[in-house]
Amino acid sequence: MNLSLPDQNMHNPSEGCIEDDKPDLMIPCFRRNMYDESLASYSNGSIISQLLRKTIHNKRALDESHFYLSSSTIADSGQEDQSSVSSKDSTAEAASPSCHLSTGASPDGERPLNDHLQAKRARVENIIRVMAGSPNSRPHGDSERENKRKQRLPQHQEHSVGGPANRRAGCSSNGDNCNTKDEECHKLKEQLHSMQRLLRQLQEKFLQVYNQEDPELEDSDETGYLVHQRESQNLQDALKQELSRAVNDCVDKVFQKVSSTGLDLSPQRMCPSPDMQGAERKSQQGGSAQEQPHPEETTAKARSLEYYESTEAQSPQDQTEALSLVVRKPAMTPLSSVAPTVKRPYPLHQPPFQFNYSTPLHDSQILEHLLKYGPHTNFGGLPCMPPSMDRTSPDSVDLPWDTITMRSKVTSSHLGHHPRPAALGPVTVDNLCLPHVKMECGELQNMAERNPYICLNSNVHIQEGLTPNHLKKAKLMFFYTRYPSSNVLKTFFPDVKFNRCITSQLIKWFSNFREFYYIQMEKFARQAIVDGISDVKDISVSRDSELFRALNMHYNKANDFQVPDRFLEVAEITLHEFYNAISTAKDSDPSWKKAIYKVICKLDSDVPEEFKTSSCL
DNA sequence: GACGTACCTG
DNA sequence: CAGGTACGTC
Numbered sequence: 235m236n237l238s239l240p241d242q243n244m245h246n247p248s249e250g251c252i253e254d255d256k257p258d259l260m261i262p263c264f265r266r267n268m269y270d271e272s273l274a275s276y277s278n279g280s281i282i283s284q285l286l287r288k289t290i291h292n293k294r295a296l297d298e299s300h301f302y303l304s305s306s307t308i309a310d311s312g313q314e315d316q317s318s319v320s321s322k323d324s325t326a327e328a329a330s331p332s333c334h335l336s337t338g339a340s341p342d343g344e345r346p347l348n349d350h351l352q353a354k355r356a357r358v359e360n361i362i363r364v365m366a367g368s369p370n371s372r373p374h375g376d377s378e379r380e381n382k383r384k385q386r387l388p389q390h391q392e393h394s395v396g397g398p399a400n401r402r403a404g405c406s407s408n409g410d411n412c413n414t415k416d417e418e419c420h421k422l423k424e425q426l427h428s429m430q431r432l433l434r435q436l437q438e439k440f441l442q443v444y445n446q447e448d449p450e451l452e453d454s455d456e457t458g459y460l461v462h463q464r465e466s467q468n469l470q471d472a473l474k475q476e477l478s479r480a481v482n483d484c485v486d487k488v489f490q491k492v493s494s495t496g497l498d499l500s501p502q503r504m505c506p507s508p509d510m511q512g513a514e515r516k517s518q519q520g521g522s523a524q525e526q527p528h529p530e531e532t533t534a535k536a537r538s539l540e541y542y543e544s545t546e547a548q549s550p551q552d553q554t555e556a557l558s559l560v561v562r563k564p565a566m567t568p569l570s571s572v573a574p575t576v577k578r579p580y581p582l583h584q585p586p587f588q589f590n591y592s593t594p595l596h597d598s599q600i601l602e603h604l605l606k607y608g609p610h611t612n613f614g615g616l617p618c619m620p621p622s623m624d625r626t627s628p629d630s631v632d633l634p635w636d637t638i639t640m641r642s643k644v645t646s647s648h649l650g651h652h653p654r655p656a657a658l659g660p661v662t663v664d665n666l667c668l669p670h671v672k673m674e675c676g677e678l679q680n681m682a683e684r685n686p687y688i689c690l691n692s693n694v695h696i697q698e699g700l701t702p703n704h705l706k707k708a709k710l711m712f713f714y715t716r717y718p719s720s721n722v723l724k725t726f727f728p729d730v731k732f733n734r735c736i737t738s739q740l741i742k743w744f745s746n747f748r749e750f751y752y753i754q755m756e757k758f759a760r761q762a763i764v765d766g767i768s769d770v771k772d773i774s775v776s777r778d779s780e781l782f783r784a785l786n787m788h789y790n791k792a793n794d795f796q797v798p799d800r801f802l803e804v805a806e807i808t809l810h811e812f813y814n815a816i817s818t819a820k821d822s823d824p825s826w827k828k829a830i831y832k833v834i835c836k837l838d839s840d841v842p843e844e845f846k847t848s849s850c851l
Numbered sequence: 852g853a854c855g856t857a858c859c860t861g
Numbered sequence: 862c863a864g865g866t867a868c869g870t871c
Contacts, residue, residue, distance in 0.1 A: 746862055
C-alpha cells in the first residue's frame with residue numbers, strides 16, 4: 235500500500251547531493267596560479283629562444299627554466315629577477331645557433347628555411363621583448379595587488395592553520411621561516427601566472443607572425459612557397475608542442491620545488507573556502523577568452539578565495555568571470571574524489587583527467603587549447619574529453635558510469651544503448667540543468683562528480699544520465715504509481731545519481747504522465763456523457779477499452795509489458811470520478827479536478843521489485 | 852525560499 | 862517532453 239500523498243512526497247529532491255567538498259574545487263585556482271607563476275620565468279622575452287633551443291637540447295632548456303624558476307623564487311622581487319634573467323637570456327639568444335626545426339624538409343630547402351626561421355625568430359623575439367616591456371605585460375596593478383595580497387596573507391593563514399593564536403605563536407618563534415615560505419609560495423604562483431599569460435600572448439604573436447608571413451611568399455617561387463608553408467606549419471606545431479611541454483615541465487618543477495621546500499599546498503590550506511565559484515558564475519560564460527577578465531583578475535580572485543574571503547575586495551561573489559569556469563568545467567571532480575581523493579598532492583602527470591579540478595591534464599589542456607587556437611578562443615569550446623580518450627588516465631574507465639542528465643534529450647534513437655561520451659561537446663553551464671539554473675556550485679560539482687562523462691554542451695547532452703530506457707521504465711512505473719515520491723524514484727532508479735536536476739526531471743516526467751492520463755480521463759468521461767451513458771456503473775475500463783489502448787500506447791508503446799490489473803481498476807475509478815464530476819457540473823469550478831487528484835493519489839501501488847534491478851524492462 | 856504540483860505552451 | 866509560470870505547502 236502506497237499512500238504517498240503529493241504533499242508528503244518529494245520533499246527531498248536534492249537529498250544526497252549536498253555533500254560537496256567545495257574546498258577541493260579550489261585546487262585549480264591554486265594550480266592555475268602556479269602555472270601563471272611559472273610563465274613568469276619566461277616573461278623576459280626569451281622564451282622563443284629557449285623553446286627553439288629546446289628542440290635541439292630539450293633537456294638543457296628544461297634545466298635552464300628550472301634554474302630561472304629557482305633563482306626567481308629566491309629573489310625577493312620578481313621584477314628584479316626578471317631583468318636579470320632577461321639580460322642573461324638575450325645574450326644566450328644572440329649566440330644561439332640557428333634553429334634546426336626542420337621537420338622533414340628537403341635538404342635543398344633547409345638553408346633558406348633556416349635563414350627564414352632565424353628571421354622569424356628574431357621577429358617573434360622582438361615582439362615578445364616588446365611585450366615583456368609593455369605595461370600590459372606586467373601592469374603596475376599587479377604589484378599593487380600583490381602587496382595587498384601580502385598584507386592579507388596572515389588572515390588566510392589564520393583561517394587555515396589552526397587559528398590566529400596558533401599562527402601568530404608559530405611565526406613569532408619562527409617568523410622568518412613563515413614569511414619566507416609564504417612569500418616563496420606566492421612568488422611561485424605569481425610566476426606561474428605570468429607564464430601563462432605570456433604564453434597566451436606568445437601564441438597570439440606566433441599566429442600573427444606566421445599568418446602575416448604567408449602572403450609575402452606568394453610572389454616568389456610557388457614550390458618554395460608550398461614547402462615553406464608546410465615547414466611553417468611544422469614549425470608551428472613543433473613550437474606549440476614545445477611550449478606546452480615547457481610550461482608543463484616548468485609547473486612540474488615548481489611543484490617539485492614547492493614540495494621540496496615543504497610548503498603546504500594542500501587544498502585545505504590553499505583553498506579553504508567552501509564557497510567556490512557558483513554555478514551562476516559558470517553560467518555566465520560564453521564570451522571569448524579575450525572577453526574574459528584578464529588572467530590577473532582571475533588569479534587575484536582565486537587568491538581571494540585562498541584568503542578565505544578575508545576582505546571585501548575580492549569576495550567569491552565577485553567571481554563571475556567566465557573564463558576560469560569555462561576552463562574548469564570539463565575538469566569537474568568525480569564523485570569518488572569529492573573529499574579525500576582530490577586532496578592528494580598533485581604530481582602533474584599522475585591523476586586522470588576526469589573533469590577533475592585537480593587533474594593536470596586539465597591545465598595542460600588549457601595550454602594546448604591556447605596553443606592550438608590562440609588566446610582569443612573561447613575556452614568553452616574545449617571539448618569534454620571522455621575518460622576513454624584521456625591519454626593520461628588509463629584507469630579512468632573505472633569510474634562509475636552512472637551519471638545524470640540535465641535536460642537530457644531522450645530520443646527513441648538512443649533507446650537501448652548509452653550514448654558515448656565521445657559525442658559530447660563543449661560545456662555551457664547555463665544549459666546544465668533547467669529549470670534549476672540557480673544551481674549552486676557545490677551541486678554542480680556534485681553532478682560532475684557523479685558523472686565522469688558530464689559534459690555540458692550548448693547542444694546539451696550529458697552522457698549517462700536519464701536515458702530513454704529510464705524514460706521507458708518511468709512510464710511503466712506509472713502503471714503502478716502516479717505520484718511517486720522522490721524516495722521511490724531513487725529506489726527504482728539506482729543507476730542514476732540523483733541530484734536536484736535528475737529528481738526534477740523525473741518528477742516532471744511523472745507530471746507529464748499524469749497530465750496525459752487526466753486529459754484522457756476527462757476526454758473519455760465527457761465522451762461517455764455525450765454517448766448518453768447515464769450510470770457510472772456502465773463505464774468500465776478493460777484491456778479492450780479505447781481508453782486503455784490510448785493509455786497503453788502512451789506508456790507502453792512497445793506493448794511488451796503486461797499492464798497490471800490494478801491499473802485498470804485505477805483507471806476505471808479515475809474515469810468514474812471524472813464522469814461523476816462532469817455529470818454533476820462540478821467542472822464549473824476551476825479547481826474541480828483537485829478533488830479527483832486527491833482520490834487518485836491514494837491509489838498508488840507498490841512498484842514491483844523487478845523495477846529496481848532492471849534498467850530496461 | 853525551496854519544493855511539488857498543475858496548467859499552459861511549444 | 863520540457864519550459865515557464867502560478868499556486869500551495871512546508
